[in-house]
Amino acid sequence: MALAVSAAIQLGAERLVAPSAGNAASALAAYGARAGIPVGVAMPDDTPAHFVNECRHYGAQVQLVSCTISDAGAFLAANRGPTDFDISTLKEPYRVEGKKTMGHELFEQFDGDLPDVVLYPTGGGTGLIGMWKAWNEMEGMGWIGAAGPRLVSVQSAGCAPIVRAFDEGAESTEAWENASTTAWGLRFPGPIGGFNCLQAIRETDGTALAIPEEELHEQMSVLAGMSGIDVCPEGGAVWAAFHRLRDRGWIGGGERVVVFNTGPA
Numbered sequence: 001m002a003l004a005v006s007a008a009i010q011l012g013a014e015r016l017v018a019p020s021a022g023n024a025a026s027a028l029a030a031y032g033a034r035a036g037i038p039v040g041v042a043m044p045d046d047t048p049a050h051f052v053n054e055c056r057h058y059g060a061q062v063q064l065v066s067c068t069i070s071d072a073g074a075f076l077a078a079n080r081g082p083t084d085f086d087i088s089t090l091k092e093p094y095r096v097e098g099k100k101t102m103g104h105e106l107f108e109q110f111d112g113d114l115p116d117v118v119l120y121p122t123g124g125g126t127g128l129i130g131m132w133k134a135w136n137e138m139e140g141m142g143w144i145g146a147a148g149p150r151l152v153s154v155q156s157a158g159c160a161p162i163v164r165a166f167d168e169g170a171e172s173t174e175a176w177e178n179a180s181t182t183a184w185g186l187r188f189p190g191p192i193g194g195f196n197c198l199q200a201i202r203e204t205d206g207t208a209l210a211i212p213e214e215e216l217h218e219q220m221s222v223l224a225g226m227s228g229i230d231v232c233p234e235g236g237a238v239w240a241a242f243h244r245l246r247d248r249g250w251i252g253g254g255e256r257v258v259v260f261n262t263g264p265a
Helices: 002-010 023-035 049-057 069-078 094-109 126-140 161-168 194-203 213-227 233-248
Strands: 015-019 039-044 061-065 084-086 117-121 150-156 207-211 257-259
Touching: 002 023, 002 094, 015 023, 015 069, 023 039, 023 049, 039 049, 039 069, 049 061, 061 069, 069 084, 094 126, 117 126, 117 233, 126 150, 126 194, 150 161, 150 194, 150 233, 161 194, 161 207, 207 213, 207 233, 213 233, 233 257
Parallel strands: 015 039, 015 084, 039 061, 117 150, 117 257, 150 207
Antiparallel strands: none
16 A cells, blocks of 8 residues: 555645555555645445555545445546546555565575465455465566466355355356455455465465354454454454464465465554
8 A cells, every 4th residue: 555655645636545445544544644634535335444544644644335335436537537547456556566465475484485375365355466476477587387386265155256156167257245244354245356366376386265254253263363363254264264264275285385464453
């Protein structure tokens, strides 16, 4: 988001807008405040109050919209002002470019190598797509070989359009009806980049899993208790997925695995 805000300002944007169920809105509000540019965010009306209050704390204008992040996006599209710059997921190129740094940092932290498997909690999918893009570019430059990490997309069983499409062999996702999950970053019923996520998973010989609410909350507590890290529900879903794949033998005993914890609890 820092890169996206910087690029938008460089391109002459006067006001930044985006729909969000939490973390992205908070980041946009904070970076917009730092840059001195007005920010407007639309959020589902059942978004936890601390996310809404944080955005307002940074001076962003917040509009609460009934239903999901997709409805919040539709609200912004219908009410967008003439000077508004839409910084929504995959509506501009710079957020993905910023997400590529996760792939670069893994390469650096593994001393010029990469892990065998990366599990990523997937809502809009920019993180998954960004790392995949980074590794493809690194391969093109000769930094790494063709055998990069296998990507695993992890979603909640209450909102799993990417998992469903992957299991059905589809090329693109269809909107998930009645999306429901307390992992707010995963409640993304109609990801615009769903087809990109599916391509990334398949091209890396990866897979996709949906985790029930009870299990993701259980594993959130397990991981927090053994690591001392503030684990979010999205992180709990990924930790549960890791155990499932290891138990199945999909992840081997000697493989190096990275799991992502993408936000505050």
